[in-house]
Amino acid sequence: MTLSPPAAREAIHTRQVTCQGYRRGDGLWDIEGHLTDVKTYGFDNNDRGRIEAGEPIHEMWIRLTIDDDFTVRAIEAVTSHGPYRNCPAITPNYQAVVGLKITTGWTRAVKQRLSGVHGCTHLTELLGPVATTAFQTIFPLRMRERRELAKAKDRTPADGAPPSLLNTCHIYASNGDYVRRNWPEHYTGEQAAE
Numbered sequence: 001m002t003l004s005p006p007a008a009r010e011a012i013h014t015r016q017v018t019c020q021g022y023r024r025g026d027g028l029w030d031i032e033g034h035l036t037d038v039k040t041y042g043f044d045n046n047d048r049g050r051i052e053a054g055e056p057i058h059e060m061w062i063r064l065t066i067d068d069d070f071t072v073r074a075i076e077a078v079t080s081h082g083p084y085r086n087c088p089a090i091t092p093n094y095q096a097v098v099g100l101k102i103t104t105g106w107t108r109a110v111k112q113r114l115s116g117v118h119g120c121t122h123l124t125e126l127l128g129p130v131a132t133t134a135f136q137t138i139f140p141l142r143m144r145e146r147r148e149l150a151k152a153k154d155r156t157p158a159d160g161a162p163p164s165l166l167n168t169c170h171i172y173a174s175n176g177d178y179v180r181r182n183w184p185e186h187y188t189g190e191q192a193a194e
Helices: 087-097 106-114 121-152 177-182
Strands: 013-023 029-039 043-045 049-051 058-066 072-081
Touching (some): 072 087, 087 106, 106 121
């Protein structure tokens, strides 16, 4: 399913965000985000001169290096293109996220350190999809490896602890169908009481 057909319109602006996750040889993980903003028309800019159609107004990169517990061990932030000469000067401030853990409260913790004059709106926004990409990169792979290890040892991977995804989304609601089918020991729906 896609969006419904649009009304007649003209393309003006494109923001593109691409994130990729990598497993490093040293056991850590690199999660990279790349953001670009382009217009379909050229315009004059006080700091850069003429910015032509399709030329990035913003082009920014972030690389988080994290461990298996989703703790940020290192960060690199780069502004290749910005509308102002001094845009790249803020990137060292992003070291403030080193030591933070990607978990509940991540966005709040990032904003506490990098909002307003302490950061760049676009780089800070990019940390959201980068964090989601970290989860999408690490969690499924670790779960698969855990299942394979348990299978090799001829036992179930369940240790009785609730899965970390439980109640994080409507799909993983403890009273929902997915939990009933995949984690019946944690199911809290109507049939669980019977």
